[in-house]
Amino acid sequence: MSEVRPALDAPSAPPDRGAVISLRDVWFTYPRGEGPALRGVSLDVGAGERLGILGPNGGGKSTFLKLALGLLRPQQGVIEVLGLSPAEAARRRLIGYVPQRVEAELSFPITARHAASMAANLGLGAWESAKRNRARVDRMLDLVGAMSFAQTPVGELSGGQLQRVMIARALAGEPRILLLDEPTVGIDPSGQRQFSELLQRLHQELKLTTVVVSHDLRTVAATSDRVACLAQTLHYHDSPTGLTPAVLAEVFRHDAAAIFGDLHVDAHRASECAHDHGAGHDTRAPAPGRQADGSRTSAGGTS
Amino acid sequence: MNTWNYLTDPALRSLFWPPLVAGLSIALFGGALSIFVVLKRMAFIGQGISHAAFGGIGVAYVLGLGGAASPAGYAGQLGIVFVFCLLAAMQVGFLTSDRATRAGRGGTQSDTAIGIVLVASMALGSLLLHQAERLGRAPTVSWESLLFGSIVSVTWNDAWASLLVACVVLGAIIAVRRPLMFWAFDEHAAAGFGVPVQRLRLMLLILLALATVTAMRLAGVVLATAMLVLPAAAAVQFARDARGAAVLTMVFAVVGVLAGVVLSFEFDVPTGASIVLTLATIFGVGWTRARLSRG
Numbered sequence: 001m002s003e004v005r006p007a008l009d010a011p012s013a014p015p016d017r018g019a020v021i022s023l024r025d026v027w028f029t030y031p032r033g034e035g036p037a038l039r040g041v042s043l044d045v046g047a048g049e050r051l052g053i054l055g056p057n058g059g060g061k062s063t064f065l066k067l068a069l070g071l072l073r074p075q076q077g078v079i080e081v082l083g084l085s086p087a088e089a090a091r092r093r094l095i096g097y098v099p100q101r102v103e104a105e106l107s108f109p110i111t112a113r114h115a116a117s118m119a120a121n122l123g124l125g126a127w128e129s130a131k132r133n134r135a136r137v138d139r140m141l142d143l144v145g146a147m148s149f150a151q152t153p154v155g156e157l158s159g160g161q162l163q164r165v166m167i168a169r170a171l172a173g174e175p176r177i178l179l180l181d182e183p184t185v186g187i188d189p190s191g192q193r194q195f196s197e198l199l200q201r202l203h204q205e206l207k208l209t210t211v212v213v214s215h216d217l218r219t220v221a222a223t224s225d226r227v228a229c230l231a232q233t234l235h236y237h238d239s240p241t242g243l244t245p246a247v248l249a250e251v252f253r254h255d256a257a258a259i260f261g262d263l264h265v266d267a268h269r270a271s272e273c274a275h276d277h278g279a280g281h282d283t284r285a286p287a288p289g290r291q292a293d294g295s296r297t298s299a300g301g302t303s
Numbered sequence: 304m305n306t307w308n309y310l311t312d313p314a315l316r317s318l319f320w321p322p323l324v325a326g327l328s329i330a331l332f333g334g335a336l337s338i339f340v341v342l343k344r345m346a347f348i349g350q351g352i353s354h355a356a357f358g359g360i361g362v363a364y365v366l367g368l369g370g371a372a373s374p375a376g377y378a379g380q381l382g383i384v385f386v387f388c389l390l391a392a393m394q395v396g397f398l399t400s401d402r403a404t405r406a407g408r409g410g411t412q413s414d415t416a417i418g419i420v421l422v423a424s425m426a427l428g429s430l431l432l433h434q435a436e437r438l439g440r441a442p443t444v445s446w447e448s449l450l451f452g453s454i455v456s457v458t459w460n461d462a463w464a465s466l467l468v469a470c471v472v473l474g475a476i477i478a479v480r481r482p483l484m485f486w487a488f489d490e491h492a493a494a495g496f497g498v499p500v501q502r503l504r505l506m507l508l509i510l511l512a513l514a515t516v517t518a519m520r521l522a523g524v525v526l527a528t529a530m531l532v533l534p535a536a537a538a539v540q541f542a543r544d545a546r547g548a549a550v551l552t553m554v555f556a557v558v559g560v561l562a563g564v565v566l567s568f569e570f571d572v573p574t575g576a577s578i579v580l581t582l583a584t585i586f587g588v589g590w591t592r593a594r595l596s597r598g
Contacts, residue, residue, distance in 0.1 A: 069494070069495040070497070071494055071495065087497070090495060090496060090497035091497035092497070093496060093497065095495070095496075097492060097495035097496060099489070099491050099492045099495065102488075102489050102492070103489055103490055103491050103492075105341065105342050105343070105344055107539060108341065108342045108488075108539055108545070108548065109539060109542045109543050109544050109545060109547065109548050110488060110544070110545050111543075111544045111545070114544065114545055115488065115489075118481070118484065118485040118488065118489075118493075119485070119496050121481045121485075122481055122482060122485065122496060122497075122498065124481065126477065126478050126479075126480075126481075130481075151544075153543065153544070166492070169492075173496065179495075
């Protein structure tokens with residue numbers, strides 16, 4: 001399990017039309033970067049799948065995210081989101097994006113409800129009333145457990161509450177894909193557990209494709225059916241239960257047995273626990289690259 | 304009651320109405336822009352833009368357009384100052400954008416760059432105004448008026464230009480208020496939802512340059528920026544939601560300008576300073592009230 005898997009998808013192969021997000025031999029180098037941030041990454045995310053992107057800082061997770069949102073364009077390779085360019089998919093609000101942090105001036109009195117409505121209201125004409133979206137926004141606030149503080153200014157919310165509002169904002173735009181960037185950074189263990197439960201509930205209710213990008217093993221294990229380990233290239237690409245210390249050592253380039261020993265056990269438990277809760281993946285079509293029995297058939301990456 | 308005399312005396316009315324119309328127009332567009340300046344923390348960018356105007360004034364005087372009374376000369380003068388402000392806006396806007404940060408030119412370096420644009424423009428303006436004096440094109444108004452504004456320098460040209468700019472700024476903001484608000488609140492996330500963040504940033508910088516040039520005659524180079532910050536900064540101290548903040552911003556901006564103009568006529572004090580101090584007082588009251596209510 002510890003070996004770096006070769007790319008089984010031919011780099012020049014066309015995107016998988018069944019995949020909601022498809023990367024084919026994607027390369028990206030920043031103008032002042034020392035080397036490629038991503039090297040020949042090929043990856044498919046299936047409809048309704050819960051994928052975790054795990055990797056060290058500087059491993060290309062954020063680059064993957066920006067490429068999937070159309071904020072960057074690959075120098076080589078193809079990315080499609082629901083058959084469209086990522087920028088077009090973002091414009092059509094097919095992706096619900098939950099950033100790691102809010103960059104706003106939080107002393108400005110914007111209520112949680114107003115913040116949650118911002119993505120949905122982009123679809124309104126200049127003269128249309130925002131009341132049209134009110135019921136949908138409130139439903140999403142209710143779904144994420146944020147209704148009780150809907151009228152509270154965002155500057156007065158805790159980190160966990162603000163994150164729920166950001167998830168409601170992403171969902172209120174009625175996306176097909178939910179993309180979360182480092183969702184548990186700065187949240188205490190209790191909040192992290194609540195977050196995992198919330199994502200499971202959302203997945204059961206909305207059947208959205210969910211991609212969680214994180215450097216935190218427990219978060220990824222507890223929220224994903226499949227994990228893709230990214231450190232410039234795609235390394236491991238399978239169930240979170242197979243993330244052994246040897247695999248993690250390879251991805252994080254450390255003695256993972258020392259730094260991840262306990263975490264690995266925790267992550268394994270979190271993953272099994274998540275699946276016991278009925279994440280619903282046995283009711284869906286198998287994710288691309290997996291057979292119905294869960295065995296792996298392909299893994300991207302070129303190194 | 305000087306103000307009453309100016310309102311009722313037919314001979315004095317022509318001195319009162321241009322600054323009032325210009326002032327209320329500035330209140331409308333300054334107030335509307337201040338919401339986004341405060342939300343986006345762009346007050347320092349506004350300072351850089353307004354000080355660049357001083358360099359533009361210097362160029363206008365050297366070219367002999369400084370005291371031009373004809374509509375063409377007036378438009379030429381405003382045009383030169385606007386170009387200067389726009390160039391400064393583009394420069395500081397780029398230096399404070401995410402793109403600059405990615406390219407390694409962001410953070411504290413952008414603050415330094417804005418500071419340099421600010422003082423270099425002031426220095427250039429000073430140099431060129433001295434040069435204009437040598438060329439016999441000395442400013443028809445005092446330096447104090449250029450820096451801090453003067454109510455007597457406001458003409459009907461200024462009033463109509465202010466009204467036009469108010470229509471342009473308010474129209475643009477209303478048309479794109481939703482993506483603009485999303486961008487100002489959370490630029491990174493807005494980009495992820497397909498909001499054209501670079502275009503919105505550019506639009507806001509152009510509107511800021513336009514507003515600064517227009518507000519300059521009444522409030523002066525130094526104080527013009529205050530109209531783009533103080534109304535919303537004061538409103539935030541009182542409001543509980545964005546709609547309330549927007550309404551209070553416009554109310555405070557109008558109250559500030561009316562109070563400033565009246566104080567200026569009553570006590571013969573600079574208009575710009577009166578407006579700014581009125582708004583600063585409202586801000587101070589709100590800030591104290593907010594701190595006391597939190598215990």
